[in-house]
Structures are given as C-alpha cells and as structure tokens.
Amino acid sequence: MDPAKASCPTVTQRDQWMVESQVYDLYHLFASIPPNAQSVMLELLRDRHMEFLTKGLTHLGSSFRVLDAIRPWLCYWIIHSIALLGESVDDEMETNAIDFLNRCQDPNGGYGGGPGQMPHLATTYAAVNALITLGSEKSLASINRGKLSNFLRRMKHPSGGFRMHDEGEIDVRACYTAISVASVLNILDDDLIQNVGDYIVSCQTYEGGIAGEPGSEAHGGYTYCGLATMILIDKVNRLDLPRLLEWVVFKQGKECGFQGRTNKLVDGCYSFWQGGVVALLQKLSSLIIKQMASPDYEEGLAVTPHDEACHSGQGDLNRSSSVDYHNIGYRFIKECGAQEPLFYSIGLQQYILLCSQEQEGGLRDKPGKRRDFYHTCYCLSGLSLCQYSWSKYPDSPPLPNAVLGPYSNLLKPTHPLFNVVIERYYEAHEFFTKS
Numbered sequence: 215m216d217p218a219k220a221s222c223p224t225v226t227q228r229d230q231w232m233v234e235s236q237v238y239d240l241y242h243l244f245a246s247i248p249p250n251a252q253s254v255m256l257e258l259l260r261d262r263h264m265e266f267l268t269k270g271l272t273h274l275g276s277s278f279r280v281l282d283a284i285r286p287w288l289c290y291w292i293i294h295s296i297a298l299l300g301e302s303v304d305d306e307m308e309t310n311a312i313d314f315l316n317r318c319q320d321p322n323g324g325y326g327g328g329p330g331q332m333p334h335l336a337t338t339y340a341a342v343n344a345l346i347t348l349g350s351e352k353s354l355a356s357i358n359r360g361k362l363s364n365f366l367r368r369m370k371h372p373s374g375g376f377r378m379h380d381e382g383e384i385d386v387r388a389c390y391t392a393i394s395v396a397s398v399l400n401i402l403d404d405d406l407i408q409n410v411g412d413y414i415v416s417c418q419t420y421e422g423g424i425a426g427e428p429g430s431e432a433h434g435g436y437t438y439c440g441l442a443t444m445i446l447i448d449k450v451n452r453l454d455l456p457r458l459l460e461w462v463v464f465k466q467g468k469e470c471g472f473q474g475r476t477n478k479l480v481d482g483c484y485s486f487w488q489g490g491v492v493a494l495l496q497k498l499s500s501l502i503i504k505q506m507a508s509p510d511y512e513e514g515l516a517v518t519p520h521d522e523a524c525h526s527g528q529g530d531l532n533r534s535s536s537v538d539y540h541n542i543g544y545r546f547i548k549e550c551g552a553q554e555p556l557f558y559s560i561g562l563q564q565y566i567l568l569c570s571q572e573q574e575g576g577l578r579d580k581p582g583k584r585r586d587f588y589h590t591c592y593c594l595s596g597l598s599l600c601q602y603s604w605s606k607y608p609d610s611p612p613l614p615n616a617v618l619g620p621y622s623n624l625l626k627p628t629h630p631l632f633n634v635v636i637e638r639y640y641e642a643h644e645f646f647t648k649s
C-alpha cells in the first residue's frame with residue numbers, strides 16, 4: 215500500500231489466489247509441525263528487528279536521499295517501532311534526530327520533508343510524534359508550538375477541512391494530522407475545529423467506511439484518520455457507527471490480515487489502520503449500542519445532523535459548554551469499552567508473525583514483498599493493539615492467552631488515537647499541560 219496514491223480499485227481473482235496460496239502454505243506448514251517448533255515460528259524476532267531499525271536510523275543522514283521528502287516519516291516509523299519493542303535510541307542518535315527534525319522545522323511553523331522544504335501536515339505529524347516518542351525535555355521543547363499553531367490555522371479551509379500544505383489538497387488525512395498534532399500539543403481550539411465534523415461526515419460512504427474526500431471510496435487509512443479526528447473533536451456521535459463497524463469487521467480477510475478496501479488484497483500495514491479503527495470502536499461500544507437502539511436509527515436520524523449540537527455522550531467526554539480538547543485523548547484511553555476485541559485478534563497476530571515478519575528482521579506487507587520501515591511500524595503497531603485488545607485499560611498487562619506466541623512477544627501499548635507509545639504520550643500530555 216502506498217499511502218500517497220490510490221491505484222486500481224480492484225484486484226484480479228488470480229492476484230487473490232496467489233496471496234491465498236502463499237499465506238495458506240505458511241499456515242499449513244505451521245499446523246504440521248510440533249508445538250515447540252510452532253512456538254519458535256511465532257516468536258517476534260526482536261533483536262533482528264532492532265538491528266534493522268537501528269541501522270536505518272544511523273543511515274538517515276546519508277542513504278535516504280531518494281526518500282528526501284519523507285525523512286521525518288522515516289524518523290517516526292523507526293523511533294516508534296523501537297519504542298514499541300521497549301527499547302530506546304542511544305544519546306547520540308537522539309541528539310542527531312532532534313537536531314535533524316529541528317532543521318526540518320519551518321521558520322513560520324510546521325515541518326517539511328527535509329531541511330528547507332515547505333511545511334506539510336503529514337511530515338509535521340510524523341515529526342511531532344517522533345519527538346514525543348524520543349520524549350526528553352530537549353525534544354519536546356524543540357517544537358515551536360506558537361508557530362505551529364499559525365501553520366495549522368493557515369492550512370484551515372472554509373469547508374471545515376485542512377490543506378496538506380500551502381495550495382495543497384484538502385482531505386481527511388489533513389484533518390487528522392492537523393487535529394492530532396493540535397490535540398497532543400494543547401493548541402486545539404474552536405477555530406481549528408469549526409466544521410471539521412461536517413467535512414468528515416460528508417466523507418462517510420454508503421459502505422460505512424470513510425473516504426479521503428467527499429464522493430471517493432471508503433478506505434482503511436482514511437477511515438482511521440476520520441474516526442480518530444471525530445473522537446478528538448468530540449463529534450464521534452455524528453458518524454453512523456454501527457455501519458462503520460460492520461464495514462471494518464468485513465475487511466478482515468480469510469488470511470486473517472486486513473484489506474484496506476473492498477476487493478483488494480490484505481496487507482500488514484492495515485493491521486494498524488483497520489485494527490486501529492476496531493480498537494477505537496471497541497471503546498465506543500456503548501455509543502454504538504445506543505445508536506442502534508434508537509428508534510430513529512433505521513431512518514438515519516439517530517446520528518446528530520449538525521456540528522453545533524453534538525457531544526459524544528461518552529461518559530466524562532459529554533459536556534454541554536466549552537470542551538476541554540486537550541484531555542479528550544487522555545480520558546479516552548481510560549474509558550471502559552467492550553471487554554473483548556470486535557475482530558479476530560489472534561488471527562491477525564498470526565498473519566503479522568507468520569506472513570509479515572521477515573526472518574532477517576523488519577516486517578512487510580505480505581509474503582513475497584520486501585520489508586520496509588513503514589510496514590515495520592504499522593505491523594508492530596497493529597500487533598500491539600491486538601495484544602492489549604482484551605485488556606480493560608491499555609496499560610494493564612494482558613493475560614498470556616491474549617498474546618500469540620511466547621509472552622516475550624509482548625510489545626509496549628500504543629495510544630490508539632495518536633499512535634505513540636502510551637508512556638510517552640502521558641509524559642507529553644503533562645509537559646504540554648504545564649507549558
């Protein structure tokens with residue numbers, strides 16, 4: 215999956231069979247070997263992943279010239295993966311990463327794809343998440359929040375959406391990256407939020423998922439962005455949540471991985487984009503039941519129609535006057551949702567460990583594809599969500615049967631709204647509450 219562009223809308227039956235046969239070969243092999251060998255096959259290859267990731271970070275300054283416009287993304291994918299594995303980067307690497315990201319910071323706010331490049335919302339999100347994950351005071355203090363706030367306001371469009379960059383496209387990714395960054399940095403206010411809910415509601419399609427822009431096809435990446443944004447702005451009740459849930463659960467394929475959209479192939483990165491959608495919906499289970507139970511639901515009237523009148527109704531999140539935006543993400547993870555995952559969590563862990571994991575380290579889309587940092591980050595993020603999907607709170611240790619393979623596979627929990635490791639999120643939340 216290339217997050218920058220959409221390709222052909224369907225795959226051929228032959229493509230589908232090829233994937234199925236490769237995946238089923240692996241599953242048959244797995245089923246045919248003794249339990250102790252199965253346990254070895256299911257092991258998360260921590261040391262090899264660390265070697266792959268550390269090498270990548272070391273070479274960030276030199277060998278990634280071809281990926282010159284996404285270098286803050288590479289920082290985030292690598293640093294977040296390392297944090298999920300419960301490791302950290304050494305002091306020299308941390309200093310280099312902070313200095314490098316600082317050079318990507320635009321004098322007028324926001325981060326570009328490399329030093330001197332125009333600021334872009336996607337690389338701003340990546341840079342901020344990377345700096346939060348590094349977590350030191352120097353790292354957090356390096357973000358110029360005043361200027362970044364100006365940049366976000368410059369990207370705001372009267373439709374309610376945001377542009378990705380000056381004169382750039384308006385889409386649901388732009389809404390999410392702007393709102394996520396503003397929320398975590400404590401600079402979110404009514405002006406930034408105005409009409410965002412209207413824009414995202416207009417992107418929910420007849421299938422139930424969310425498209426990148428009005429009139430397009432529902433897709434897992436945009437659905438994650440749209441749903442997370444609606445939660446962060448306290449407008450999630452405006453989405454048709456039962457339909458969204460129905461759409462996403464049917465995106466988990468026979469291979470146990472997720473596909474991004476109807477009639478396309480499963481891919482390890484959707485373990486996070488679609489797995490994240492289900493994890494968020496799990497927390498919203500009482501709201502979903504409420505929408506379904508409403509006598510108006512069949513008529514499509516149970517969903518609040520306009521931006522002004524809506525609050526989520528999620529316990530403490532339900533307020534009548536001014537909204538404490540900075541704390542929505544904080545309180546959300548404390549909410550109790552459904553006690554069990556709403557998808558086949560063990561099956562997805564099996565897909566990630568047996569099909570997406572490369573023996574030499576790093577993770578990939580599917581068998582036959584090459585590893586890369588993007589897939590490593592989102593396969594590990596999805597694996598972490600699965601492992602904690604039976605836990606009442608994301609930071610309480612899961613029972614052994616929730617974790618496929620040896621318990622040493624357990625990763626750090628990630629915040630499902632921001633995709634940063636929860637411990638780092640708490641530290642950043644405290645830092646930006648005070649400053």
Ligand SMILES: CC(C)=CCC/C(C)=C/CC/C(C)=C/COP(=O)(O)OP(=O)(O)O
Pocket residue numbers: 215216217218219220221222336339387390391433434435436439473474475478479481487
């Ligand atoms: C935070 C942030 C910037 C999030 C990005 C969200 C994201 C992953 C959007 C996906 C974009 C898209 C339509 C890809 C389709 O590619 P494809 O046709 O190659 O893949 P497919 O066959 O799996 O649909």
Ligand SMILES: [Zn+2]
Pocket residue numbers: 215216481482483484579589
């Ligand atoms: Zn992918």
